Every structure is written in structure tokens, then in C-alpha cells.
Amino acid sequence: MNPEVCLTCEDVERFLGEDESRVHALRGVSLTLEAGTVHSVVGPSGCGKSTLLYILGLLDTPDAGCITIKSEAVLHLPDDQLARKRNELLGFIFQFHFLLEDFSAQENVMIPMRRLGKLPEKEMLDRAAMLLDAVGLESKRTRPSRHLSGGEQQRVAIARALANDPEVILADEPTGNLDTENSYRAFELLQRIVQDGGKALLLVTHNPQIAELCDWVHEMKDGVIVNTHARA
């Protein structure tokens, strides 16, 4: 049986900058993310990894190509509906956590849930508590996120990305700001969630050890995926 396809992109092109500084950041990139798989994108700085991630996350629009989420083409959708797709189907994890510093860990996790608006306050609190428990922060739920360590903040970011039970998790160097031990812990956590929950994870990383632990590794160079290989 073929695994369910969560997200695909075909022949994605993206130009960045204007006039003389115009750069061809993505040159016909195609990718397919199936449920329950972990993909990594590796390559040198400036090769287009983050650009690809923001386009797949519907935060940026490609100049050409097609993106489908759950078999639905999405690029023609208006901005409000793209926002809704981001809220319902996608979860973002950034390198620098990007938590709302004045909000507690619990409140940060609840932000996507509030926008979705499907759960009452009590259930949102319960779900946030459950997710924070899952990332090992049960004792620090009410602590303002700026008072958490780097590793703890990244775990809050992971819990937040999972808040609305997304189909696809997009992570931009999620371990780039962590020490080795915390990097592996964070990756293992994500890997477990993806495999247990039947989600797809696309990970941009500079860390070759982390990349090699993924199901699929996509090597990028100058805006092109030059090589794709499965885990050895």
C-alpha cells in the first residue's frame, strides 16, 4: 500500500531581490512528503533551503511551480485561506524558537489553537499541558518563555508546532541553536511524533549526523536538489 502523500511541490522556481541583485534561489525544485516520513534538506548556506521551506510553509509565493497539500493545489488561494491552511495543516519550528517572550510556555502553545477556535479554553489548556508534558516541560508550563533555557524554548516551539495536530511539520534548523545532547533529544522527539502520529517532517539542517538519521536526505546546491537518497 502506498503511503499517504501529505505535501508535494513540483518545479518550484523562486527569484529573490531586484534588478542586478536578483538571484535565482530555487530552480525547479520538486519534492514529495509522505505521512510518517522524516525528510532533511542539507546544503551550503545560501543554496535555497530556507526559501524552499518558507514556500512550502505558504509564507512565501514561488514565481513558478505547484504546491499541493493533501492533494489540494494551494497557490491560487487568497491570503486568508493560505493563513487557514498554515493554521490547520502546517506546523513551523524555527532555529531561534521565535516564541512570544512575554507569554508563558502554555500560552505560546495555545496561540495556534486560539486561532483555530475549535476547542474551548479548558480543553486548550489541557491540550497545551499534554503537549508540554510530552516535551518534558510539565513543571514549567506557566513560566514566561524568556525565562526558559535555549533547549527548553526549542521544546516549547516543538509543542507549539504540534498544537493543532498538523499534517506537515516544517523545521528550519531546529537544532542549530542547541548543544549536541539537546540536538539529539529534540530530533528524537520530533522523529517519534512523526512516526507515531503519521505526520510528515521536513527538516532543514547543517548537521550531517542529524540529516543521516532522517528517512530521506535531499542535498541542495544553487537552488537545485542535486541528490536524494534514503537512510542508509
Place this chain on the structure above:
Amino acid sequence: MTPPLYIALRFLSHRKRAFLLSLAGVVFGVAIFICSQAQTQGFAQQFINSTLGSNGSVVLRARFQPLGTGLLVPPKSSSAKANAMHRRYLEGITNAREIMRVSRQFSNVAACSPVLRGTLSARAGFENATVDLYGIDAPLHVQTTDLTKQLIDGSFDDFRDNATSVIVGSKLAEVLNLVAGDSVQLLSPGGDYWRFTVAAIARSGVGPVDAGRIYCHAKVAQTLLRKPFPASMIIYKLRDPERAPALAKHFEALFQHDTQSWQEREVGNLQLFLTLRMSAAITVSLIILLAGFGIYNVLTMSVLSKVKEIAILRSMGYRRADISAIFLWQGAMIAAVGSLLGCTAGALLTWGVSHIPIRVRGLIVTDHFLVAWDWRHYFWATLLAIIAVFIASYVPARRAAQLPPVSTLRGSSV
């Protein structure tokens, strides 16, 4: 609670100083607006009440007859002034009782009273003054005016029971050194002095009335002034004084007597008060406008400092409208709390000002600041604050909504 409102509340609670600064501007503007309007309207209202209490809402005067204009066709929209040029006026009202009987049929007429008016000289001791004599029918006049409430010395009963008694205006009494019980002499047109007893002193609060008026009984006035008619005017008290102009116009056409509403009579003074109110409103609106600039700055700074948070929210599925709403809600909360506190402060300030002693003896007479308690002042102040804050919030909110999240997410490093 909507997500934007929740986030707006949290953002505000973490920028307390900026929030309080914005709030202070709105509170100050709203409070000053209310207080200044209460004062200017208070003085105007006192003047209106005083003049209505002394001179009535409508005054019907001399009879007129249209002058023949031969073959001249009158213009369709002829003005009152043009009409007056084609009239012949006849002094006095000969059928005052009949006019009053008909007038009372009108629902807006609460009471009416005939007055025989004339100008003559008064003498008391070594002092002389020109006085405005009002010959009144005491029972009717009391129903039509506030004369009994205006007495500051003596008694109205003494006046009513004694045909040779008078009531003297307070400022005139000061000039003639009169108190209740004194006597005053009035010089008749025939050249002989008539002696009257001062039954009471009246203070109406209207400068010209207090400075020149003497009330006596109508029959005595008719003899003293040697008039063939019992009344030279009829004054009306109306249930709704605001409708006086329409009634005056109707009476003029109906009775063929020159008729004037209080608005027409006091047009100069009313315009003066209106100008003062407008001037105060414009000045205070500028304060609210300045508060609006303050809020604009605070929210613009807030947008600039929350660029990262805006990008994060966008990445989590918040729409442009949600981002915009976060900043509009902040403005709305400043406006709501500011208006509420401003209205409270305005009421307290107005109460405080109303207790400040001030001695005014001119167009109106008062011993303390006059204020008007009117819900419309609070409504307009709140509306002005809401408009100013909305305009001040709209631009930063719009700017926040347009921020592209990708450039922020790419460029940020905590």
C-alpha cells in the same frame, strides 16, 4: 474572547508605561472637554432660564395693519423685515383678555399675562434713575414668570395686597438705596410725583432687568402712564420654549400683533454663548487630537517592536485582518478605558468647578461658577475620543498587517 483581543490585552499589559501615557492623554482630553462644555452651557442656561423667568418665552406687542400696496404684487418669499416695512403699527393691545383666552387653547401655552409697560423717572431720597415700569396683573404674572422666586427682600403678598406698592429690581434698588418698606416716587408724564411703598426687591439674574425694572399693579400703571389701553404686551410661558419661534409666527398671523420669540429677542446674547461654546470645543478637541498623535506614536512604536511577534503569528496562521485587529483592539481599549475614566474625571471636575466662588454682576448674576449637567457632553466627548483613537490606531494597524513575515523570519536572530 477573540484571539486578536486576547493578544492585544497581553501586549498592552506588557507595555504599561506606554499604555498609561496614551490613556492619560485621552482621559485629560475627555475630562477637559466635558468640563468646558458644562461651564459654557451652564452660563448660557442660566441666562436663558433667567430671561424666560422674567420676560417669558414669547411676547406679543403692538397691533399692526398691512399697508395698501396698490397693484404691487408681494414677493413669494417675503421676509419679516420686508413685511414690517408694509405695516402700520398701533400702540397697545385693546383686546388682551380675548387674545389670552384664544392663546390658552394652544397646548404649548402654559400661562400668559398682560403687561402695561412704560418708561419714567424714579426718585428716592437724593437719587434719581430712569426706570422700566411693568404694570402687571399679579396673579397672572406669578403664573407666567418666576417673579416670586426672584424676591430677595420683602414679600409678594405685601405687593399683592397693596395697590400702591411696587417691586424693585435689585440693582436699581442699590442705585436708589432702597430696601423693602422704603418709599419711592415715580414721575408721571403729567409731571407730578406718585409715592409708592417698596413691597419687595427682586433679583432675576439678568443684568438689564435688575438694573431698571419696577413692577406695579396694572390698573395703577394705566393711570400713572395715562394710557388708554390696559396692556402694551402679553408675555407667554411655554411648556416647550424651544418651539417658541413657530408659535410666535403663528400668533403674529393669527392676532395681527407684532410677536417675538425669546430666541429672536436674545439672538445677540445666544450667539455670544454659542461662539464661546464652539471656541471651547475647538480648543479642547485639539487636546484630544494631540492625545491621538500620542496614541499614534505609541502604537507605531509598538508595531515596530512587535515585528518579530507579528511574523510569528502570521506563520501560525493568523490572517492580516487578525494582526490589524490586534492593534485596533489596543486602540479600542485605550479609547474605552480613557473615555470611561475621562467621563468620571470630567464629572468630578465639573462638580469641583461648580463650587468655585465667582462674583458676576453683568449680563447674568451669579456667585459661583455655573455648570450644566448634560449627557450630550459625555456623548460627544466619548465620540470625539473614539474617532481620534481609531484614526490614530488605523495606520499602525494597517502597517502591521502589511508586514511581510518572511523577511523578518529570515533576518531575525532572537
